Amino acid sequence: MIVIRTKRGKADKKLSINALGSVLGTVRPDLFYNPDFLNAESTLEVEKFRFDKKMMVENNWTLLSPGVELLIQHRDGKLSSEDLQQRLDILQKQDIRKEALDNLYQLGLNRQMQVNISGGSTGHTYYFSSGYDDNRSHIRGNGYSRLTLSLNDTYQPSKWLELHASVNYTKDGTSSNGLGISDIVPMESYSSQFPYPYLRLKDENGTALAVPRKYRSAYIESAPELGLLDWSFRPLDEIGINDISGGSNTIRIHTGANLKILQGLRLGFKYQYQTSVSERENYYSPDSYFVRDLVNTFTQSDMSRIIPLGGIREGSVGSSHWHQGRIQADYNREWGNHTLNGIAGAEIRQVNQQSTPGYRVYGYDKNTITGTTLFDYSKLYPARPRNSQRVPQAGSNFSDVTDRFLSYYSNVSYSYTKKYTLSASTRWDGSNLFGVKANQRGVPLWSLGSAWLVSEEEFFNAKWMDRLRFRLSYGYNGNVNQRESVYPIVSYMVDTYTQQHSGKLQNIGNPLLRWEKVSNLNAAVDFSIFRGRVSGSVEWYRKIASDLIGNNIVAGSTGIYKNGVVYNMTNRLNYASINTRGVDLDLKTINTQGKVGWQTDWIFNYTKNKVTDYMLESKPIITNFLGVNTNAVVGESLDQLYALPWQGLSSDDGSPLVVGKDGGLNKDYTGYLNSLTPDDLIRVGVSVAPYSGSMRNTLTYKAFQLSFNILMSAGHVFKKSSLNYQDLLNNAKGHQEFQERWQQAGDEMKSSVPSLPSSIIANRDLIYQSSQIHYQSASHIRLHDINIGYRLRDTKFNQRLGMESLSVMLNARDLGILWKKANINVDPSYAYSLYPPQRTYSFTLQLTF
Secondary structure (H helix, E strand, O other): OEEEEOOOOOOOOOOEEEEEEEEEEEOOOOOOOOOOOOOHHHHHHHHHHHHHOOOOOOOOOEOOOHHHHHHHHHHOOOOOHHHHHHHHHHHHOOOHHHHHHHHOEOOEEEEEEEEEEEEEEOOEEEEEEEEEEEEEOOEOOEEEEEEEEEEEEEEEEEOOEEEEEEEEEEEEEEEEOOOOHHHHOOOOOOOOOOOOOOOOOEOOOOOEOOEOOOEOHHHHHOOHHHOOOOOOEOHHHHOOOOEEEEEEEEEEEEEEEEEEEEOOEEEEEEEEEEEEEEEEEEEEOOOOHHHHHHHHHOEOOOOOEOOOOOEEEEEEEEEEEEEEEEEEEEEEEEEOOEEEEEEEEEEEEEEEEEEOOOEEEEEEEOOOOEEEOOOOOOOOEEOOOOOEEOOOOOOOOOEEEEEEEEEEEEEEEEEEOOOEEEEEEEEEEEEOOOOOOHHHOEEEEEEEEEEEEHHHOOOOOOOOEEEEEEEEEEEEEEEOOOOOOOOOEEEEEEOOOOOOEEEEEEEOOOOOOOOEEEEEEEEEEEEEEOOOOEEEEEEEEEEEEEEEEEEOOOOHHHOOOEEOOEEOOEOEEEEEEEEEEEEEEEEEEEEEOOOEEEEEEEEEEEEEEEEEEEOOOOOOOHHHHEOOOOOOOOOOOOOEEEEEOOOOEOOOOOOEOEEOOOOOEEOOHHHHHHHOOHHHOEEEEEOOOOEEEEEEEEEEEOOEEEEEEEEEEEOOEEEOOOOOHHHHHHHOOOOHHHHHOOOOOOHHHOOOOOOOOOOOOHHHHHHHHOEHHHEEEOOEEEEEEEEEEEEEEOOHHHHHHOOOEEEEEEEEEOOOEEEEOOOOOOOHHHOOOOOOOOOEEEEEEEEEO
């Protein structure tokens, strides 16, 4: 990062220029992090098991893994046992993660340039800013760019009137022409985040290799002989061949005026308008897999092509328009020992968001800008390799949503001798989402506060304490759930195939729907001791959230029903209340002074919540309490996690054991689950840290400065990912636990991973995955960032160059965990991520003139 900055222009100040340039690097991701990756050797073992059990569909077209294809060739006598083992040995040594790191990922680089011009004369100031961002993603072929322009102007024709206006323009664009490792997984019946582990992306000569995508290799290889286009998917050939892009243009105009009516009284007017147009445009090359796949799919038996040769171009447009106005009176006056400050105003806002149907053009030629949309989209065409399909077309739906908001507010504070302060605020917020009648659309909100500066009292004689102040406040806030409305919500559309108008009820509406409200009680102490060597604040708070909005069962006569765990339409209503308590501590300590300075900034937070009201379904489903998103329970924390008790593995076949009705252990999983109630579950902990904090140390020596920030979270748990045989055998979603599974009698003494079953038993997997053994402490300490800086100020070197100061700084961020309580190699904050946050490094040079 390189920064050149001058003083910002003010009234009666000469023109000043500020130039900035920066570079930030992001390392490639750690693809070896996620435990869901099953290595090649174990994957081939699973594929051999599925092959022997005939657990896959075998025909001419259904996708089979390369390992299974080798087993079929051996079975059919096309491959000798020796050749089979030789090829399997080669596959076992390969790792797609390394291939992906070398070929799909790169060092990310974010570059930024900015120029600011400011100045002014008597009664007039101006400021102009321009900036450009050019970001190269860590995925090859992806990127982001942004251009920003801003002009601010303030004019004061008299001491009673000030006028100001600003215009901001932003143009940004994204390109998504690269592929990550999750983008090359097979498309059919495959749920893993990783492709087959033994794949290669290129050969020894650097030639791109094909990987499995939709169909069997033999079917794909026969395509050219049948007169079809090459049907192979080569990831490295796909990078950069298409132009998948999007962008937006945003203009924001702000105007305002401040009028001084009387001494201490000022009236302000503000209006802001913002309009934004976003556009998505995709061009798929004729050589891309996307186009070749569509063309081949719709090639008829007589070799006529429904989808013409050529590229495909598609796009869509959306827009938003904001209007926001505010009028506000400010009053500030001091007389004698009295100080009075207050504001009162009103704010109105309207946001309108629109989207129009997109388009898709087939046979598109970039040179002549021609293509066709003339298809019978309602007709079912014979499709390869089987069945029939309709030609895909762009959507035909419009969207137009308007949200209006109105608010009246006031705030006043009175202070006597600057030791005693009283404050009060009122607010009325209204939204068109609530209430059938006008008086039901708003909610009155208010707060009261007080402060006492004890250290200014005559009786206060603690010389070691510089400052002591007590604060107390109580009030209400409101919250809007913009996804809900008192009115029924219907989505209208034209059926793609029948061309008939139709509508779908998405929400029946709720005339009794109310604002979510939060009452806040705060008590705090601000202090400074030992001449400022130690200072900070301690604040206790209590928040009671009521009328929270969420899904709940309603009468069946409404037509709303539940299909498993999913409702057929939205039926949210005010149904819950939560009580939250906590303590926040901010502390600053100056540990040493002089040539070597050492300052520490501490932040500590404690929070705990409890559900006090919840309209629970009459008969809750026990599986809704298992996992990371659980049902709320009155009297428990909203973040409470539940698990099944673990009884170990059977010594005869390595299956999980459960407690039967007679108190003995058995394998009747369905009966066991049906007999459970929420009280039978184990409360394993909460998912959100009740304790959190940070510690930033800053060391200074002459012109050098070193700082580092350490973050802490404690008191919560996380559920680690685990092996699911149903996913493994049906969807090729593996897990490293497979290598630790029970395989023979006695393994139950050293392993908790069930054996590979001869057939899929869903409840067997559920018992294991929902057991208490998968929950671990999420307490950890991490190093968030390190900064090293050097600054020269008011030296002869600066003066020779006409500079006020020169600064150099190095920064490193997201540096990883220093300590964690969990005994597995997973970051508790990113337990389910494909990879943890990547480290970033930056260099900064700043010159101030």
